[in-house]
Amino acid sequence: MNPFLDFRSVPCEQKEIPLDRIVRAKDKVMDHIVEGYLRLVEEEAKDLVWLVEHSRVVKAYNSAVETIRDIPFDQDDIEEFCAEMDASDKIPYMISGPAGIYVSALVNHAQEDHIVLKLKDYRRTFHFFGYRLPEGKTLILEGNSGDFIGAGLAGGRLVVKGSTGNWCGAGMTRGEILVIGYTGQNTGEWMRGGEIHVDGRIRGLGKRFFGGRIYQQGRLVAPDEPSRSI
Amino acid sequence: MSDLDRILRELWPEVRKRHLFPELPAPTCAEGEQRVGLDMKKKRISISREFVEEMSRQLKPAEVLEGLLDHALSHYLYCPWDFSTHLKLYGEAKRVLKDKEMARTATDYFMDVVADTYCISQKDTPLPKIYKNLNRSNLDKAVHALCQRIWGLDLGVAGFEEISRKLSRIPYMDRSRWKENIRRFSKAVRTLLETEKERDPNSSDRKGPIDSHEFHQYSVQEIEQGLKELAAETATPSEFKEIVEDFEKELSEATGPAGRGMGLGAGQSVDADILYYMKLAENYLLAIRKRPVQKSGALYPHRHVPWEVGRPFRDIDPWTSFGKIMPGITQSWERLEGDVFGREEGIPDCIAIIDSSGSMTDPKRHLSHAVLGAACACDAYLRNDARVAVYNFSDAYSGGQQILPYSRNRKDIYRTLCHYFGGGTQLLVENIQGLQTERVPDIFLITDMQITNLEALIQYFNESKNRITAVHIGDNKRVQTFRRSMAVRKNVSIYPVDKKEDILRIVLGKIWEYIYSGRS
Numbered sequence: 001m002n003p004f005l006d007f008r009s010v011p012c013e014q015k016e017i018p019l020d021r022i023v024r025a026k027d028k029v030m031d032h033i034v035e036g037y038l039r040l041v042e043e044e045a046k047d048l049v050w051l052v053e054h055s056r057v058v059k060a061y062n063s064a065v066e067t068i069r070d071i072p073f074d075q076d077d078i079e080e081f082c083a084e085m086d087a088s089d090k091i092p093y094m095i096s097g098p099a100g101i102y103v104s105a106l107v108n109h110a111q112e113d114h115i116v117l118k119l120k121d122y123r124r125t126f127h128f129f130g131y132r133l134p135e136g137k138t139l140i141l142e143g144n145s146g147d148f149i150g151a152g153l154a155g156g157r158l159v160v161k162g163s164t165g166n167w168c169g170a171g172m173t174r175g176e177i178l179v180i181g182y183t184g185q186n187t188g189e190w191m192r193g194g195e196i197h198v199d200g201r202i203r204g205l206g207k208r209f210f211g212g213r214i215y216q217q218g219r220l221v222a223p224d225e226p227s228r229s230i
Numbered sequence: 231m232s233d234l235d236r237i238l239r240e241l242w243p244e245v246r247k248r249h250l251f252p253e254l255p256a257p258t259c260a261e262g263e264q265r266v267g268l269d270m271k272k273k274r275i276s277i278s279r280e281f282v283e284e285m286s287r288q289l290k291p292a293e294v295l296e297g298l299l300d301h302a303l304s305h306y307l308y309c310p311w312d313f314s315t316h317l318k319l320y321g322e323a324k325r326v327l328k329d330k331e332m333a334r335t336a337t338d339y340f341m342d343v344v345a346d347t348y349c350i351s352q353k354d355t356p357l358p359k360i361y362k363n364l365n366r367s368n369l370d371k372a373v374h375a376l377c378q379r380i381w382g383l384d385l386g387v388a389g390f391e392e393i394s395r396k397l398s399r400i401p402y403m404d405r406s407r408w409k410e411n412i413r414r415f416s417k418a419v420r421t422l423l424e425t426e427k428e429r430d431p432n433s434s435d436r437k438g439p440i441d442s443h444e445f446h447q448y449s450v451q452e453i454e455q456g457l458k459e460l461a462a463e464t465a466t467p468s469e470f471k472e473i474v475e476d477f478e479k480e481l482s483e484a485t486g487p488a489g490r491g492m493g494l495g496a497g498q499s500v501d502a503d504i505l506y507y508m509k510l511a512e513n514y515l516l517a518i519r520k521r522p523v524q525k526s527g528a529l530y531p532h533r534h535v536p537w538e539v540g541r542p543f544r545d546i547d548p549w550t551s552f553g554k555i556m557p558g559i560t561q562s563w564e565r566l567e568g569d570v571f572g573r574e575e576g577i578p579d580c581i582a583i584i585d586s587s588g589s590m591t592d593p594k595r596h597l598s599h600a601v602l603g604a605a606c607a608c609d610a611y612l613r614n615d616a617r618v619a620v621y622n623f624s625d626a627y628s629g630g631q632q633i634l635p636y637s638r639n640r641k642d643i644y645r646t647l648c649h650y651f652g653g654g655t656q657l658l659v660e661n662i663q664g665l666q667t668e669r670v671p672d673i674f675l676i677t678d679m680q681i682t683n684l685e686a687l688i689q690y691f692n693e694s695k696n697r698i699t700a701v702h703i704g705d706n707k708r709v710q711t712f713r714r715s716m717a718v719r720k721n722v723s724i725y726p727v728d729k730k731e732d733i734l735r736i737v738l739g740k741i742w743e744y745i746y747s748g749r750s
Contacts, residue, residue: 006247017351019380023401076399083414121326121417 026080029073033081036067037102044098052097052148054171060098061131064105075115078106086122096146100128107139108132108156119143119162127165130158133175147184150177153194166203169196172212188214188222234259234282237292245299248353252307257299270447275302288363293356300355301440304345313448314456315408316341321460321473322409326416330476332423336416338443339373343415344402350381351403358383360440369422372397393418445480451540453481454509461509466597471502503594504644511605518577518610518672521697529565529615537562565615577614578672579636581665581696582607584647585677587624587655590703593648600676603701604647607674609640618643619665624651626658633661656682659690666696675700679708688715691722698722 040063044056082103085094103126107115113136119126120143127146130139135155147165150158153172163181171190182200189206196214205214205222214222235258242256257275259282269276277298285294310316319340324333349355361374362385375390376397377383396418400411445453457474464470474481537546537560551560584604591598608618617636620643624630630653634646655677665671673696681687688711691698698721702709705726716722 007250009247015351017347017380018382019347019351019398019402022380022398023403026399027401076396079396080399087410087413118417 026077029071029077030080030084032071033068033073033077033106034084036064036071037081037085037099039067040064040098040102041095045095057097057101057128057131057151060101061105064098064102065109067102068105068109073106073110075110075112078103078110078115079117081106082117082122082126086124094124096125096127100126100146100148101131104128104131104133108134108137114138114140116140116142119145125165130156130177133158135174144181150175150196153177155194163200167206169194169214170206172196188212191222232259234279234291234295238277238295241292241296241299245296245303249300249303249307252303254303254306257302269442269444270302270306272446272449273306275299285360285363289356289359293359297355297357297360298440300349300353300357301342301346301360304349305341305441305443308348309341309344309405309408312456313445313452314459316443316445316448317456317460317473318463319408319412320476321464322412323416324473324476326413327420327423329427332420332427333416333476335369335423335426336419337412339369339419340412340415341443342440343373343377344408346377347380347402350383358385362386364440367426369419369426372419372422393422445477449540457505458509458512461506462513464506467503467506467594470506474502474505501641501645504641504648507593507601507605507648508640508644510602511609514606514609515613516606516610518614520577531563532566533564534561535564536560577611577616578669578697579617579619579667580608580611580672580674581619581621581662582643582647583621583623583657583662583673583675583677585624585655585681586622586649586651587630587680588652589655589678589680590650592650592652594650600678600701600703601647604674604676605644607676607699608643608647611672612638612640612643619671620646621657621661621665622646622649622651623655623657623661625654625656626661627656628654630654631658631661633665635665636667654682655680657687659686662690670696672696673698676703677701678703679706679712681708684708684712688712691716692719694721696721699725701725 040060043063044060085099103117107117107130115138117129117139119129119141122143125144125146128148128151129141129145130150130153131148132152132154133139133150133156137156138159139156140159140161141149142161144162145160145164148167148170149160149164150168150172151170153169153175155174157175158177160177160179160181164179164183166184167186167189168179168183169177169188169191170186171192172188172194173192175194177194177196179196179198179200183196183198183202185204186206187198187202187204188196188209190208190210191206191214192211194212196212197218198214198216202214202216202221209223211223213220238257238259246252246254255274257277259279260269260276261279269278275298277295282291282294282298310319316337320333320337323336323340324330327333327336346357346361349357358377358381361377364370364374366374366387371387372390372393374385375387375394378385378387379394379398380402397415400414401407402411404411448456460473461470464473531545531547534547534550536558537551537555538557541562543555545562545565546555547561547563554560582604584600590600593601608620611618615638617638619636620632620634622632622634630651632646632649634642637643662673673691673694675698677700679702692715698719700712700716700722702712702724709726713724716724
């Protein structure tokens with residue numbers, strides 16, 4: 001007698017459930033995003049050292065925008081991409097400058113107008129978040145962030161529920177940055193417009209200031225502060 | 231026999247068949263908590279009569295029983311599958327949530343989602359009907375909203391759109407990504423867990439809506455294996471300790487008084503540091519060269535006893551077991567120590583000498599490769615049924631020493647190895663001499679050689695006939711002195727270590743070299 005006869009009546013085909021479709025679609029989008037990032041990094045890593053220069057940042061951002069143009073992503077994808085960069089082995093290397101610029105490009109071109117990123121969940125420090133955030137977009141960063149946060153802000157609203165590194169709001173033209181914690185050196189350097197509100201301490205204001213306003217605990221500190229050191 | 235028992239007895243073969251005949255005893259109906267549907271103890275599923283009766287107001291009792299059995303079997307067959315996976319998932323959740331109770335709850339929910347999703351995708355099961363009729367907390371609602379979304383079934387949950395959308399992106403069916411998945415899961419439900427904890431601070435005994443995921447569902451052997459794997463995967467003793475100490479009570483209960491050799495047992499607390507090195511050392515099997523002995527201390531087959539699951543296979547006597555591996559039928563040899571007449575080869579006993587002075591790593595704070603190396607060596611001797619004596623020293627003249635006479639008790643041996651004195655480094659050669667026996671034991675020394683009275687040790691080794699394996703950490707003048715002094719001794723093997731991290735690999739490699747170099 002065949003001992004496996006009993007198994008014949010047991011259905012063994014796997015049913016497709018919505019989870020399969022959701023995960024497949026998500027994986028496809030993530031693969032595109034990761035691929036785009038790796039292309040950008042490959043391009044930017046040619047010189048071995050990634051220096052923060054205006055032209056270089058602009059070039060990297062434009063490349064990023066070009067890369068993500070046809071990808072239908074949303075806030076969940078951005079969050080997952082950040083988590084992948086932070087912890088996963090899916091992304092072999094992370095250069096924090098281009099990574100932040102790439103995430104900024106994703107945020108600026110996401111379907112949603114209101115995006116929250118929980119930075120305190122990450123071990124790495126991300127820079128350049130909120131770069132060129134356009135009008136109509138709100139980005140909320142929960143946790144401490146790195147340098148150049150809100151650099152080149154272009155009309156959007158950036159809320160940092162934590163502290164930022166140096167060069168916060170550097171070169172911003174319009175919009176608003178609200179920092180619940182403190183900001184580092186050169187806050188508002190090359191600023192041309194918009195407002196920065198800092199609830200905590202400002203370690204140092206930028207030396208070249210062309211417009212806009214910086215408030216510390218509701219008090220205007222730039223452009224009217226004569227000593228520049230708070 | 232009540233109606234429920236009868237229905238359960240009729241259903242069990244069907245459900246078992248659906249799950250491809252898992253080897254589990256027939257389930258039972260028992261009095262239990264109204265809220266928790268089932269429990270599993272020592273592989274036996276126990277279904278709560280109260281829960282079934284409560285659910286029977288909306289569903290047929292057979293549907294409730296069938297759904298609960300499907301749920302239990304999916305846990306058994308898919309997630310967590312074994313204790314090791316359960317512990318690893320908990321470890322990841324704890325890393326994210328930093329709170330024992332929240333991590334346990336998150337792990338329970340994650341395992342429920344994975345197991346039930348597996349069941350729904352593979353079998354026709356009434357499980358969703360149970361989900362639909364459960365009493366729900368807010369957290370339950372969020373998780374059920376997720377299930378509703380990923381199963382494509384109406385479970386009667388409204389709201390929780392955002393969290394269920396986030397959670398639905400996790401590939402629950404990808405076993406290779408469970409660690410990463412539970413981290414994401416834990417992050418996503420953290421706010422809900424915190425709210426739940428604030429609302430009910432006494433929720434420490436909170437159980438999932440269907441089952442409780444207690445550790446008594448695992449066998450002692452599974453727990454031992456799980457701890458071994460955990461020790462291998464954690465980077466530091468403190469990391470291991472953090473997880474194991476969270477389950478001190480449960481592990482002691484689960485292993486009971488019969489928790490052999492694990493450092494566990496009723497009335498004893500888990501000494502996680504010792505357990506860490508004990509379990510980590512089990513991952514490295516060192517070979518030892520045999521040598522002719524008069525009385526080896528080895529254990530020899532003495533009489534037959536019925537074999538039980540968990541006893542070593544090597545003791546099975548196939549000639550009296552009818553060719554079967556089956557508890558109760560298979561016969562196993564019980565071994566007793568016996569004399570050896572003639573020149574039979576065997577493994578002698580070992581004196582493990584370990585330096586725990588201030589220049590050595592504190593094994594309780596960081597991974598001490600010296601302790602691990604010594605633990606591996608002791609483990610190798612113990613596996614070969616030899617006995618081990620331990621001499622742990624720092625400044626022996628000031629009382630900084632601990633001596634363990636010959637023993638096969640792993641816990642005592644590892645406890646002595648793990649003891650850290652700090653301070654100066656002097657040993658008393660008389661204490662090593664005191665451990666010598668007629669059987670001429672092997673000596674295993676592990677130190678950084680910064681021994682103040684190194685000359686005394688060199689002189690002693692020069693005069694001794696023992697096989698000596700000396701492992702030193704780092705390189706310094708005293709190492710050179712020791713090397714030069716031992717250069718002509720054929721019974722002394724010295725293993726240099728450039729980096730502390732290399733010690734394990736080099737000890738393993740050198741022991742092999744030692745074995746084969748002797749034969750060539």
